[in-house]
Amino acid sequence: MDLKSTTVRAAVGAVILLAAGIAGAAEPPSAGADLTFSSAYLWRGTPLNAEAVLWPDVWVSGYGFTATFWGSLELTDDLGRRGRFTExxxxxxxxxxxxxxxxTLGFIRCTFPNTDYEATSEVYGRAGLDLGLLEAAVTGYRDVEAYSGTYATAQVSRTFAALLLESSLSLSLGYGDAKHNEPYYGAPVSxxxxxxxxxxLAWAPPGALGDYLTLTGSLGxxxxxxxxxAAGGLYAEREHTxxxxxxxxxHVGE
Structure with missing residues (x-):
């Protein structure tokens, strides 16, 4: 067994053990699926794809734990991979x-089929606080496989109802160390x-259907x-919408 495999398994085990140590009463089991069209794929400010993508996912949740399977499907030939999953x-x-x-404590395994990118894994932790008018959160990510870098965000958000829609407006600030920024931005600096x-935005139909179905929209x-x-050479533009x-x-269980 190589060092990377050992590190990944240790990271998963640490998340499970830490979670089990603080586990208690939680919401009943539930499961769901999502399908999202996005005009671009932005990640930590970087355009992984500047053109349209489709994101399907399925998830199951229970007793505080959530497992998610998510993919990114290319819809154009911008990267020469139309109709293929690239993440x-x-x-x-x-x-x-x-x-x-x-x-929140978590582990994410990222793979990149149909590309030359190396798979990697991150562990993360998030601490949040509901301040009434605003919600604040700090999240830290640590790569435990390919790059050994660290990335963190500070976020404020507000949730409100408007025109029959549930709405959430958020603003986040990201920071990365040199090991994180070199592969993702092209500059070995913190x-x-x-x-x-x-x-x-989210809208649920009236009646029983609204217990199962939600339509969503987003702007970013x-x-x-x-x-x-920005001058690292990986991206032509530094600002995107x-x-x-x-x-x-x-579906929520009994």
Missing amino acids: VDYTLEYARTAGPAGL GFTDLTATLD WSRILDDRL WGGLGISVT
Whole structure:
């Protein structure tokens, strides 16, 4: 067994053990599937694909744990891979709330079929606080396989109802160390990576159908902040906007 495999297995085990140590009463089991169209694929301020993609996913959740299988399907020939999946992710996380505070621990395995990119894995932790008018959260990610880099975000968001829609407006600030930024931005320097703003909308049909079905929409804007990262040579532009539409189906157990 090589060192990378050992590290990944240890990271998964650590997430499960930490979650089990604080596990308690939680919501009943549920499962669902989502299908989202996005005009572009932006990740940490970087355009992994500047043209349209389709994101299907399925998930199961119970007792605080959630397992998700997610993919990114190319819809254009921008990258020469129309109709092919170029990313498939597997995520396991545990979330717990206590009053206005919340804690999430997770592991994500990222694979990149039909590309030359190396698969990698990250562990992450998120601490959030409901402040009433706003919700605040800090999230840290640590690559435990390919790059050994660290990335973190600080986010504020507000959820509100408008015109029969459930809406969420969020603003996040990202920071990466040199090991994270070199492969993803092309510059081996630490610094603030991206500022990202998103507006998410959700509408559930009236009646019983609304218990299972939700239609979603989103608008987003992001900008690579650090001039050294923007000049890293991997991306022609530092600022991007995008939009998306989706449908979600959810079933909650007894």
